Amino acid sequence: MKINGSKILIECLKKEGIKHIYGYPGGVVLNIFDHLYDEKSMELTLTRHEQAAVHAADGYARASGKVGVAIVTSGPGATNTVTGIATAYMDSIPLVVFSGQVPTMLIGNDAFQEADIVGITRPCTKHNYLVKDVKDLAKTIREAFHIASTGRPGPVLIDLPKDVTTGMAEFVWPKHVNIRSYNPTYHGNRWMIKQSIQMISKAKKPVIMAGGGVILSGASKELKELAEKAKIPVTMTMMGLGGFPGTHKLSMGMLGMHGTYYANRAIQGSDLIIGIGVRFDDRVTGRTESFAPDAKVIHIDIDPTSIRKNVDVDLPVVGDVRNVLTDLLAEMKKHKEQWGAVRSSWLKQIDRWKKERPLEYRFDKKIIKPEFVVEKIYEVTKGKAIICTEVGQNQMWAAQYYKYDKPRTWLSSGGLGTMGYGFPAAIGAQMACPDETVFDIAGDGSIQMNIQELATAVINKLPVKIAILNNRFLGMVRQWQELFFNERYAHTDLDVTPDFVKLAEAYGAVGLRATTPDEVVPVLKESLKVKDKPVMMDFVVDWKSKVYPMVPAGAAIDEMIFDEEKKKPEKKLRTVK
Amino acid sequence: MKHTISVLVENKFGVLSRVSGLFSGRGFNIESLSVGETIDPAVSLMTIITSGDDRIVEQITKQLNKLIDIIKVVDFMEIDHVERELVLIKVSPRKTDKAEFLKIAEIFRGRIIDSGTQTFTVEITGDEKKIAAFIELIKPYGIKEFVRTGKVAIAREGLKKK
Incomplete structure (x- = not known):
């Protein structure tokens, strides 16, 4: 029996087990939306902007480990998804985005809403398609989900001309996907794995650098086993947070531009770096010529292009991180080395660095410090919440002062650094994990980039908590201006910010505000009581607070700047354990 | 360092733009690029002449391999191979120079494929050095038009490593 393209699309989504779709309707996708209207097996969430639809699908994918799906119309609907798609691409998040397109016969004619x-x-x-014939639709969708979710994951876009979604064809779901030109390497080379054991056993000062690949491949358990067994301290890239327990004694937290003192020192002092599911991004390496000068590098990643792109690698292992670590652990069992003994002085050295310069900030009785808010969020949620962030200072404080013990609890735009990501991602995460507490740690600048999604959260009764660290500035840029541009705050003073409490209320959400440190915990506790609508919390914080430590752009990662004012004796220091 | 890279691709629309977009987006050089169908009409072969140090060329081949529509990438740097390029040149020698010009063309095994009252069009194939030498020699005769296909390459029997 022949059915139309829109129905084929829905049948395909059912086959893929899709339950949540994010989207925004329009002229050329009316048919699809009309069919989805009656579909009981999946729910379409209407966002208030197509960019947010893609971020929500992305947040859903990061929190659940499944493929996120978004459907939008042609022209502006499609172009609005670009930031969302690029965000997912940089962070290797599996998405399938369907965009409407003008009928095939009008393509290229500058038709209305054509792009x-x-x-x-x-x-x-990662790949994209224009479907020109309804007969190819099911096969294309099957391929798209396969490509998005396998190998190094990523977003795939399918462009659907109107006549394809209205045209009739038999629905044939291909049993297998066979793309001759797409064969990711899943298993690491045996010889390379044996070699890496040799290198690990010889190393006196090894460091594991874990990235987003650990989370994407579900290798946290294996990573923990490796670290504990071989007694290797672990630092995580921002994308890797949660891949290894942040509260573990071998954890050194995040490295890089705003990484911990001890993680950066350990990298620079190490004789072996084991990069696992990382891509040695410039925010992590600092000046590459000075990166880990005495270290050999083992690099495990599924994407061969990541290897030797930014730093030299002594031993590359291409493969899925979990498979490689499983094989590595099996190989290690054959060796009888006492891994701990050779490392004890190295681990002691790291402990000394941890004591020498822990993560710390100046506490103030009168003014709320932004770090204090994040610390308190950690306390009231007992470290169990899913934390989404925007981009800027809010993101870095959330990375530093919240300890992530589990994968998929830290959702943040790493590669692209997209302001406006966090709130719609939190919406997707809350829908993927309805029983979890989901926070968006935001800045007053970032939140305004997708603030319209309050409507989406209210109508779907999503109890997302938005914690705005409100410093009335585009704080991260202001920080750079203070440090490197003679305190000339060119266009970073937000001057007029809306009253976030009233704004939340106008949308039908709950608005709360804290202006003194005493009010922070009560406000957070109040927010946790709300179970059926979003809560927007306005934390009026010290506008002068800066993210420390900081590695200036182009410096080596041990050339860190610290908050020197804290040395003044009258200021009380608070140390985070 | 110049590299000749041969890329076997699915003969689908947009593939050329994926490849050229990869080069422009990542700041790689393309000196020449030629594309044509293979015996299997579903597959095309691109020959790309590019340059860069080892690390860049390694990235180029890896990035090409990563594109979904690309079936196979071969860097001829490591393989014994032959390269050819075809050039069409329209020349207008003075009457007194015509014989000499034709002689040079003959030495280079060029073929005159069109001649008129004013001009000759000569077709020449060969590797880079031969073509460069020919062009140098005929420049004085007055080149009116000049078109080249870009290089193509093929491995010698056995794909022996150099």
């Missing part, structure tokens, strides 16, 4: 979205998204998708 060459396949051309536009070519460099920011």
Whole structure:
């Protein structure tokens, strides 16, 4: 029996087990939305902007480990998804985005709401398709989900001309996907794995650098086993937070531009770096010529292009991180080395660094310090919440002062650094994990980039908690201006910010405010009581607070700047354990 | 260092733009690029001449391999191979120079494929050195138009490593 393309699309989504879709309707996708209207097996969430639809699908994917799906219309609907798609691409998040397109016979004619979205998204998708014939639709969708979710994951876009979604064809779901030109390497080379054991056993000062690949491949358990067994301290890239327990005694927290003193010192002092699911991004390496000068590098990653892209690698292992670590652990069992003995002085050294310069900030009785808010969020949620962030200082404080013990509890735009990501991602995460507490740690600048999604959260009764660290500035840029541009605050003073409490109320959400440190915990506790609508919390924080430590752009990662004012004796120091 | 990279691709629309977009987006050089169908009409072969140090060329081949529509990438740097390029040149020698010009063309095994009252069009194939030498020699005769296909390459029997 022949059915139309819109029905084929829905049948395909059912086959893929899709329950949540995020989208925004429009002229050429009316058919699809009309069919989805009656579909009971999946729910379409209407966002208030297409960018937010893609971020929500992304947040859903990061929190659940499944593929996120978004459907939008042609032209502006499609172009609005570009930031969302590029965000997912940089962070290797599996998404399938369907965009409507003008009928095939009008393509290229500058028709109403026509945009060459396949051309536009070519460099920011893992792959994309323009379906020209309804007969190819099911096969294309099958391929798209396969490509998005396997190998190094990423977003795939499918452009659907109107006549394809209205045209009729038999629905045939291909049993297998066979793409001759796409064969990711899942298992690491045996010889390379044996070699890496040799290198690990010889190393006196090894460091594991774990990245987003650990989370994407579900390798946290294996990573923990490796670290504990071989007594290797672990530092995480921002994307890797949660991949290894932040409260573990071998954890050194995050490294890089705003990494901990001890993680950066350990990297620079190490004789072996084991990079696992990382890509040695510039925010992590600092000046590459000075990066880990005495270290050999083992690099485990599924994407061969990540290897030797930014830093030299002594031993590359291409493969899925979990498979490689499983094989590595099996190989280690054959060796009888006492791994701990050779490392004890190294681990002691790291402890000394931890004591020498822990993460710390100046506490103030009158003014709320932003770090204090994050610390308290950690306490009231007992470290169990899913934390989404925007981008800027809020993101870095959330990375530093909240300890992530589990994977998929830290959702943040790492590669692209997209302001406006956190709130819609929190919406997706809350829908993926309805029983979890989901926070968006935001800045007063970032939150305004997708603030319209309050409507989405209210109508879907999502109890997302938005904690705005409100410093009336675009804080991270202001920080750079203070440090490197003679305190000339060019266009970073937000001057007029809305009254976030009233704004929340106008949308039908709960608005709360804290202006003194005493009010922080009560406000957070109050927010946790709300179970059926979003809560927007306005924390009026010290505008002068800066993110420390900081490695200036172009410096080596042990050339860190610290908060020197804290040395003044009258200021009381608070140390985070 | 110049590299000749041969890329076997699915003959689908947009593939050329994926490849050229990869080069422009990542700041790689393309000196020449030629594309044509293979015996299997579903597959095309691109020959790309590019340059860069080892690390860049390694990235180029890896990044090409990563594109979904690309089936196979071969860097001829490591393989014994032959390269050819075809050039069409329209020349207008003075009457007194015509014989000499034709002689040079003959030495280089060029073929005259069109001649008129004013001009000759000569077709020449060969590797980079031969073509460069020919062009140098005929420049004085007055080149009116000049078009080249870009290089193509093929491995010698056995794909022996150099």
